[in-house]
Amino acid sequence: MTIFQRIIVGEIPADILHDDGHCIVFRDINPQAPIHLLIVPKKLIPRVGEAAPEDQTILGHLLLTAGKVAADLGINSTTEGFRLVINNGRAGGEAVPHLHVHLLAGRPLTWPPG
Numbered sequence: 001m002t003i004f005q006r007i008i009v010g011e012i013p014a015d016i017l018h019d020d021g022h023c024i025v026f027r028d029i030n031p032q033a034p035i036h037l038l039i040v041p042k043k044l045i046p047r048v049g050e051a052a053p054e055d056q057t058i059l060g061h062l063l064l065t066a067g068k069v070a071a072d073l074g075i076n077s078t079t080e081g082f083r084l085v086i087n088n089g090r091a092g093g094e095a096v097p098h099l100h101v102h103l104l105a106g107r108p109l110t111w112p113p114g
C-alpha cells in the first residue's frame with residue numbers, strides 16, 4: 001500500500017478538503033506555499049507516465065477537481081491563480097509512487113520552477 005492509499009482508507013490522518021468516488025484532496029504535510037494540496041486518484045496509478053487509455057476519465061477528473069477545489073477556496077480567478085504540478089520519476093521530483101497533482105497557491109509562484 002502507498003502512503004496515499006493509507007490516507008484514502010483512513011489508516012493515516014490527513015486534512016481532507018474533498019472526497020468523492022474517484023479522488024481525494026488533502027493538504028500536503030510539508031507545504032511549499034500557503035496553500036499546498038494534493039489531488040490523488042483512489043485508483044493506484046503509479047505515475048502519469050504509466051497511466052493507461054482507460055484512465056482518461058480519472059485523469060480529467062483530477063483536473064476538474066483541482067478547479068472546483070480552487071473555486072471553493074476563492075483562488076480560481078485570473079488575479080488570484082494557482083499552479084498544478086505533477087512530478088514524474090526521480091529526476092522529476094517524484095517521492096510517492098502514487099499519481100498526485102500538487103495544487104500550489106497563496107504566494108507569487110516564479111517561473112521556471114526549480
Ligand code: AMP
Nearest residue numbers: 003014027028029030087093094095096
Ligand atoms: P512528490 O514529490 O511529487 O511525490 O510529492 C509527494 C508529496 O507528498 C510531498 O509534497 C510530501 O510532502 C507529501 N506527503 C508525504 N506524506 C504525506 C502525508 N502523510 N500527508 C500529506 N502529504 C504527504
